[in-house]
Amino acid sequence: MDLDTLSARLSALEQSGLGAIRAAGDPDALDAVHVAYLGRRGELKTLLGGIGALPGPDRPKVGAIGNAVREALEAALEARRRELGAAALDARLAREAVDVTLPGRPVRRGSLHPLIETNREIARIFGQFGFVVYEGPEVETDVRNFQALNIPPDHPARDLWDTLYTDVPGYLLRTHTSPGQIHVMQRAAPPIRALLPGRCFRYEAVDASHGFEFFQVEGLMVDEGTTMADLRGLLDAFAQAMFGRGRPTRFRPGYYPFTEPSVAFDVQCVVCDGRGCASCKRTGWMTILGAGMVHPVVLRNGGLDPERYQGFAFGLGTDRIAILRYGIDDIRMFLENDLRFLEQF
Amino acid sequence: MRVPLSWLGDYVDVDLTPEALADRLTLLGMEVQGIERRGIDWQRVVVGELLTVEPHPGSDHLLVTTVRTGPAEPVLTVLTGASNVAAGQRVPVAVPGAVLPGGRRIEVTRMAGRESQGMLCSGDELGLTTDADGILILPPDAPVGVAMADLFGDVVLDVDVKPNRGDALSLIGLAREVAAATGARVRWPEIALEETGPAVESRVAVEVLDERLCPRFVARLVDGVTVGPSSLRVQARLTAAGVRPVSNVVDASNYVMLELGKPTHTFDAAGIAGGRIVVRPARTGERLETLDHVVRDLTPETLLIADPAGPLSIAGVMGGASSEVGMATRTVVIESAVFDPVAIRRAAHHYALRSEASLRFEKGQETRLARIGADRVAQLVAAWAGGSVAPGRVDTAPAEPEPARLPFRPSRVSGLLGTTIRVDAIRDLLARVDVRTEPARPGDVVPVATGFPGVPLDGAAAAEALVAIVPTHRRDMEIEADVTEEVARVLGYDRVPGRLPETPMPEYRPDPRRTVDDVRDALAGRGLDEVVTHALVGPLDHERIGIAGDDPATIRVTNPLSAEHSQLRRSLLPGLVRVLVENERQRRVDLSLFEIGHVHDLVDGVPVERAVLGILLAGDQAGVAWNQAARPADLWEVRGLVTALCARLGALRPTAARPGTVASYEHPGRTATLLVAGPDGGVDAVLGRVFQPHPAYLEAAEVRSTHVAVALLDLDVLQAAIPAVRRYVPFPRVPAVERDLAIVVGDGTAAGEVERVVRDAAAPLLRTLRLFDVYAGAPLAPGERSLAFRLTLQSPERTLTDEEIDATVGRVVDALRTRLGAHIRA
Known part of the structure; x- marks a missing residue:
């Protein structure tokens, strides 16, 4: 074989190799083409085996041509391999396509009860001002629920609390969280800043705004020189935190046997912004808590000297705050535990 | 207290709109809870003059009247069924187009063939009096044609008088409050009596056997009365104030109660044997027919007004039928007494007869009002029912106390309020509520706390102190803080400035709600819904969980609202199950709930509360979806939840054990006790139970779902199992080795048992099991x-050798064999 013939055959080999590469439809076929043309016993090797028959000066030329053919085929193989890989991936992705509008796997959201969450929010707000949480029992003694709070037996003020009594002599279901004041004063020394959240009970017919079980948070602050101005300042801060900045508040006289002076604390109606509506009985104000300066007799009963210490107490109705906070129109929802209600919190 | 403003105007001038007055009273502590406009619903009801009254020819009970309602108005023909009308009378006429209370429209109608051009109105139809039997006959000078609303319309304030201000349960008392707010002057009614005839002492004698229960009794006598209805004006006032008119004599007594806050009682003198009144406790076995015609058995705690023949009335609560003032009464004895507030309160409660009178008595009565009230009632009875007032009073305690002296320190007033009020300002403010002030004297004692010794004033302190001279009607002012309140009240509470406290902060205290909140967050984060159920449940709830109705550890409410809520819950289970049942009724059958609440037991006669976490899972726990299968709630679901919760909180992993005994509401084969290691690694504490409820219990409780699982855990035990601080444990950098063991045991051997043996034997190299x-x-x-377990073995510091691994596994196998008779499956 002479140089020209060999060159021509190498060129033909290149052409047929490129054709075979183009024709290979999958990686296996491509591998077969690779072996057939560029393998150890492939056509290129075989053809170049005839190089020895050529005159010496021609040999490098053929070698150069052979290398060029190899490189061309290898490049084509690589390109084709990439092409096939990309196509295979595309095919896989196409196969894997789903209806992306189908819903996700269900995960239960869970919920926290609005009453307990409101209690926690109240504790958070007063916690910023150094109030710490205490707890008192739901079944209370008549002594702590009434007598230590300056409400003797047969006192007409007992009419303010319709009481549920138990068959355990001397015990009743606490009508308010105020007995917590006595618990705290007996357990802690001033300075006292205490919060007592809890469940309370009253003999009360159930309607949209009353229940026989409800929740309160009691607050108590006692120290030398604690004043009604401190009470006002803290309650104003609370009202801002709970109902938004700039909401007007109002202090007016109230009555509790265990505070003197006693206070009713109103915020501007959150439903009508003070214009007057059914929710605020057209007064423009809503009473959110009762408070006052701790009665000297109560301080005494708590073991503190009223000449040295003075302080204030307040009792917040959690249910009432929660109603205003969430816009709930019926207090009964809280204890009904209808999932359609719970799921909104 | 209902306050008709027209009546209030007798005692004080008011230049404010009703709304403005209501606001002022509210800010003074007399909260106005409602404003009622009477007469606003009498549209087109005018005064008419009856020209003629004839029988209806076609009816035996109707009358045909002609009525003039004004000089320019046509004469109307109006039919009426009432029989008390006569020509010349003036009556309210609802002309066609009128609207009456309740929205009732009056049009031209036909009755028994005659046309009626309107309606003659009764007092009841207008809500003006309570008389529904006849047409309201107006005074002869009522101006014809004028709207009834202009003549008799009124505005009534509903004032919430607090229990400490019994003195303000009266028009005169509220007039004083108006005066304090506006600076107007209070006008007392003029009480002047014309006394004739024999002295009262010759007609009435009063003996009080217990002066503690009846500190003062004043009696007066009016002779020759004619009992009949009161004037329309009086009836309208009483009705507006919420008191039913009865007769001129009884109305006089009620009128004075509302006017002065002084309840009195009127007796028919003919009903008092020998004119001798005895005030004494009832004797066992005595009975009395009260004014409501109920015969009552009297208890010895009851204070009676009696005569030698027996009880006349229950003091301060209700009169008796035998001495009731009626149409035939000619002589009236007026009782105006002061009774022990507690005795009256107890009697009113005991007989369930709480009245306007008893409410005032139980708040305490001003001594001098006994005299003033007797005089005023006598004056009104004589004026309204005729007759003559017998000279003098019978009075068991004529001495009247002087106003009390109440020393106080103005600096303390400012110090409690947190704002400086000048001393002369304090004196001015107190003067507006009739509290005079004078300088204190050395030795005066400041009452700080009722029932405790006061603070004596030395010379220097006295020089800065004042004494409040408290008018006798202010029985609520006893201590220094009461003076402070009075100052603040008149000043206006809103004048107390707000500021944040500058006093020292309290000591740190761990938040007792911390664990509870962590549990709540963890469980809500796992998709559970928090519920709050009633602490009061019913006997049936307890019976269903095996607690008998008379169980001695149950605390019961003695005055429950209903049987359904009459016992304090011993378990959270009934409440949780109730939530399940209620939601199932709304077709919500897949639930996962939790509640944290107290359960109550009586232990050795003392109520004990425990905080409990209850979890209830029901129905499918996976969530209905197109791409996953349902996962019905079962023991494993709730057990896994509790395990995850404990791990999240950093508590030790609870282990499960077969329960010693199973409750009636627990599935006997699907109930486990959960244990956690004691705080010091000592004896395991019982954390609680996880179980599937017994099918019979679920059926009895009307649960539809058959897939329910519950955990009831003691929160205090859980809290104790949470370490105070979490410590990071370095994890080994060397590889771990896993070994699987298939352990063959008898059916009777619990997996928890096997697990414990493996853990014991594989320590200390066991990392997870x-x-x-x-x-x-x-x-x-x-x-x-x-039971196939995978043991992960690891040393903290180095790679384990085959020998070490084999030795550990060998120990495990030996322990299983010797302690449980188990063998390893090849």
């Missing part, structure tokens, strides 16, 4: 099962 397969069946023998 996981049960990954449970198998029974061939080739195992009947009664055997295989």
Whole structure:
């Protein structure tokens, strides 16, 4: 074989190799083409085996041509391999396509009860001002629920609390969280800043705004020189935190046997912004808590000297705050535990 | 207290709109809870003059009248069924187009063939009096044609008088409050009596056997009365104030109660044997027919007004029928007494007869009002029912106390309020509520706390102190803080400035709600819904969980609202199950709930509360979806939840054990006790139970779902199992080795038992232990099962050798064999 013939055959080999590469439809076929043309016993090797028959000066030329053919085929193989890989991936992705509008796997959201969450929010707000949480029992003694709070037996003020009594002599279901004041004063020394959240009970017919079980948070602050101005300042801060900045508040006289002076604390109606509506009985104000300066007799009963210490107490109705906070129109929802209600919190 | 403003105007001038007055009273502590406009619903009801009254020819009970309603108005023909009308009378006429209370429209109608051009109105139809039997006959000078609303319309304030201000349960008392707010002057009614005839002492004698229960009794006598209805004006006032008119004599007594806050009682003198009144406690076995015609058995605690023949009335509560003032009464004895507030309160409660009178008595009465009230009633009875007032009073305690001296320190007033009020300002403010002030004297004692010794004033302190001279009607002012309140009240509470406290902060205290909140967050984060159920449940709830109705550890409410809520819950289970049932009724059957609440037991006669976490899972726990299968709630679901919760909180992993005994509401084969290691690694504490409820219990409780699982855990035990601080434990950098063991045990051997043996024997190299397969069946023998555990072994510092691993596994196998008779499946 002479140089020209060999060159021509190498060129033909290149052409047929490129054709075979183009024709290979999958990686296996491509591998077969690779072996057939560029393998150890492939056509290129075989053809170049005839190089020895050529005159010496021609040999490098053929070698150069052979290398060029190899490189061309290898490049084509690589390109084709990439092409096939990309196509295979595309095919896989196409196969894997789903209806992306189908819903996700269900995960239960869970919920926290609005009453307990409101209690926690109240504790958070007063916690910023150094109030710490205490707890008192739901079944209370008549002594702590009434007598230590300056409400003797047969006192007409007992009419303010319709009481549920138990068959355990001397015990009743606490009508308010105020007995917590006595618990705290007996357990802690001033300075006292205490919060007592809890469940309370009253003999009360159930309607949209009353229940026989409800929740309160009691607050108590006692120290030398604690004043009604401190009470006002803290309650104003609370009202801002709970109902938004700039909401007007109002202090007016109230009555509790265990505070003197006693206070009713109103915020501007959150439903009508003070214009007057059914929710605020057209007064423009809503009473959110009762408070006052701790009665000297109560301080005494708590073991503190009223000449040295003075302080204030307040009792917040959690249910009432929660109603205003969430816009709930019926207090009964809280204890009904209808999932359609719970799921909104 | 209902306050008709027209009546209030007798005692004080008011230049404010009703709304403005209501606001002022509210800010003074007399909260106005409602404003009622009477007469606003009498549209087109005018005064008419009856020209003629004739029988209806076609009816035996109707009358045909002609009525003039004004000089320019046509004469109307109006039919009426009432029989008390006569020509010349003036009556309210609802002309066609009128609207009456309740929205009732009056049009031209036909009755028995005659046309009626309107309606003559009764007092009841207008809500003006309570008389529904006849047409309201107006005074002869009522101006014809004028709207009734202009003549008799009124505005009534509903004032919430607090229990400490019995003195303000009266028009005169509220007039004083108006005066304090506006600076107007209070006008007392002029009480002047014309006394004739024999002295009262010759007609009435009063003996009080217990002066503690009746500190003062004043009697007066009016002779020759003619009992009949009161004037329309009086009836309208009483009705507006919420008191039913009865007769001129009884109305006089009620009128004075509302006017002065002084309840009195009027007796028919003919009903008092010998004119001798005895005030004494009832004797056992005595009975009295009260004014409501109920015969009552009297208890010895009851204070009576009696005569030598027996009881006349229950003091301060209700009169008796035998001495009731009626149409035939000619002589009236007026009782105006002061009674022990507690005795009256108890009697009113005991007989369930709480009245306007008893409410005032139980708040305490001003001594001098006994005299003033007797005079005023006598004056009104004589004026309204005729007759003559017998000279003098019978009075068991004529001495009247002077106003009390109440020393106080103005600096303390400012110090409590947190704002400086000048001393002369304090004096001015107190003067507006009739509290005079004078300088204190050395030796005066400041009452700080009722029932405790006061603070004596030395010379220097006295020089800065004042004494409040408290008018006798202010029985609520006893201590220094009461003076402070009075100052603040008149000043206006809103004048107390707000500021944040500058006093020292309290000591740190751990938040007792911390664990509870962590549990709540963890469980809500896992998709559970928090519920709050009633602490009061019913006997049936308890019976269903095996607690008998008379169980001695149950605390019961003695005055429950309903049986359904009459016992304090011993368990959270009934409440949780109730939530399930209620939601199932709304077709919500897949639930996962939790509640944290107190359960109550009586232990050795003392109520004990425990905080409990209850979890209830029901129905499908996976969530209905197109791409996953349902996962019905079961023991494993709730157990896994509790395990995850404990791990999240950093508590030790609870272990499960077969319960010693199973409650009636627990599935006997699907109930486990959960234990956690004691705080010091000592005896395991019982954390609680996880179980599937007994099918019979679910059925009895009307639960539809058959897939329910529950955990009831003691929160205090859980809290104790949480370490105060979490410590990071470095994890080994060397590889761990896993070994699987298929352990064959008898059916009777609990997996928890096996687990404990493995843990004990594999320590200290065991890092984790996981049960990954449970198998029974061939080739195992009947009664055997295989529990496949994966042990992960690791040393903290180096790679384990085969010998060490084999030794550990060998110990495990030996322990299983010797302690449980188990063998390893090849």
